[in-house]
Amino acid sequence: MKATCWYGKHDVRVERVPDPRLINEGDAIVRVTATAICGSDLHLYDGFVPAMMKGDILGHEFMGEVVEVGPAVRKLKVGDRVVVPFPIACGVCFFCEKQLYSLCENSNPNAWMAEKMWGHSPCGIYGYSHLLGGFAGGQAEYVRVPFADVGPLRIPENGLSDEQVLFLSDIFPTGYMAAEQCDIEPGDTVAVWGCGPVGQFAIASAFLLGAERVIAIDRFPERLRLAASHSGAETLNYEETEVYEALMALTGGLGPDRCIDAVGLEAHAHDGLHAYDRVKQAMMMMENDRPIVLREAIMACRKGGTVSVPGVYGGFVDKLPMGALVNKALTIKTGQTHVHRYMQPLLEHIRNGEIDPGFIVTHRMALDEAPEAYRLFRDKREECIKVVLRP
Numbered sequence: 001m002k003a004t005c006w007y008g009k010h011d012v013r014v015e016r017v018p019d020p021r022l023i024n025e026g027d028a029i030v031r032v033t034a035t036a037i038c039g040s041d042l043h044l045y046d047g048f049v050p051a052m053m054k055g056d057i058l059g060h061e062f063m064g065e066v067v068e069v070g071p072a073v074r075k076l077k078v079g080d081r082v083v084v085p086f087p088i089a090c091g092v093c094f095f096c097e098k099q100l101y102s103l104c105e106n107s108n109p110n111a112w113m114a115e116k117m118w119g120h121s122p123c124g125i126y127g128y129s130h131l132l133g134g135f136a137g138g139q140a141e142y143v144r145v146p147f148a149d150v151g152p153l154r155i156p157e158n159g160l161s162d163e164q165v166l167f168l169s170d171i172f173p174t175g176y177m178a179a180e181q182c183d184i185e186p187g188d189t190v191a192v193w194g195c196g197p198v199g200q201f202a203i204a205s206a207f208l209l210g211a212e213r214v215i216a217i218d219r220f221p222e223r224l225r226l227a228a229s230h231s232g233a234e235t236l237n238y239e240e241t242e243v244y245e246a247l248m249a250l251t252g253g254l255g256p257d258r259c260i261d262a263v264g265l266e267a268h269a270h271d272g273l274h275a276y277d278r279v280k281q282a283m284m285m286m287e288n289d290r291p292i293v294l295r296e297a298i299m300a301c302r303k304g305g306t307v308s309v310p311g312v313y314g315g316f317v318d319k320l321p322m323g324a325l326v327n328k329a330l331t332i333k334t335g336q337t338h339v340h341r342y343m344q345p346l347l348e349h350i351r352n353g354e355i356d357p358g359f360i361v362t363h364r365m366a367l368d369e370a371p372e373a374y375r376l377f378r379d380k381r382e383e384c385i386k387v388v389l390r391p
């Protein structure tokens, strides 16, 4: 089959590789009909995630048709149309029972590596390095899906297109969980840094969950425009205005009640600590991640408010304003998304017509064009916001 393979920083290639096969009794094989590139894939593409190996198959946002099931699979049948959540979860461990699926104890065969870095291991993730299991990803024609009775969500109706349901695999639940963890109260103002796909879904979800105002922050005009036109956010271009000052002015000096960092470790720097972070990050291990947005969110958040961090961080950060967190009594919430928990309820929102997740798609390309698609999405050229690849 054909698959998108990682070969190093800014080097992905579509190659012929062996077809996946069932390994465990509970596995299924899915023929991929649509797959997408995520902001998280850019961290691999830009070389920020260790434990990648040449030839690794990328991709954790995908859907398709079940073409084979193992003997222990009960719920899925050959021919089912499914969306597959990016975290791989067993469904029965301590964490899965608490619906903390991205913390599953049983799905990362390389847990020891993650334990060295983080103390404990999260779940395995498709196409996301050997640190998270070394699973082949879904930017391919076929993919092996472990725990097939636990993760995949069946989409029986033909009335919903792939683009309407594909993002249940990751970014819609991710934006939703980011907003949900804010515990939004009536009248709240929510500030969202980053108007990429995750930011767009966080903005839409904040309104679904009752926010009165959302202030969206980015520097790309087309992304800010989409936040305003699709969801009704107010917008700030951080290259044209000083973010802290602007947020204070917009909130009567209080600061936004809830702040969402939908940017993560590759934040584009524009403040005084910019050079500091660049140098330390370049020297790797001194500081892996650039917490520019995290700092800004903590400083701007109103006293007693919540900072929610869907943006991915992998290692260590410097100059985290711990004093502000403590003295302003802030709550900070984070995590890889517990996607399984949100798929069915969010599908209902789609069915009810409350949201059509396809609004973020700007580019549709063939799987063969994945190298160009990565370049476009990375550099935000051609007003690219989200690419869907068709194998």
Ligand SMILES: NC(=O)c1ccc[n+]([C@@H]2O[C@H](COP(=O)([O-])OP(=O)(O)OC[C@H]3O[C@@H](n4cnc5c(N)ncnc54)[C@H](O)[C@@H]3O)[C@@H](O)[C@H]2O)c1
Pocket: 038, 039, 040, 041, 042, 043, 170, 171, 174, 193, 194, 195, 196, 197, 198, 199, 217, 218, 219, 220, 223, 238, 262, 263, 264, 265, 266, 267, 268, 269, 270, 292, 293, 309, 310, 311, 312, 335, 336, 337, 385
């Ligand atoms: N927690 C999870 O489970 C989960 C799931 C999916 C994605 N993510 C993470 O969410 C983040 C966003 O993903 P995406 O797909 O939207 O990526 P993206 O690259 O399309 O979007 C990031 C946006 O942040 C903006 N940005 C950069 N620096 C900024 C700054 N200083 N201030 C304000 N905005 C800034 C960029 O201009 C861009 O529009 C990534 O870190 C990704 O890894 C996490």
Ligand SMILES: [Zn+2]
Pocket: 038, 039, 040, 041, 060, 061, 086, 170, 171
């Ligand atoms: Zn993702």
Ligand SMILES: [Zn+2]
Pocket: 089, 090, 091, 092, 093, 094, 095, 096, 103, 104, 105, 106, 107
């Ligand atoms: Zn589990």
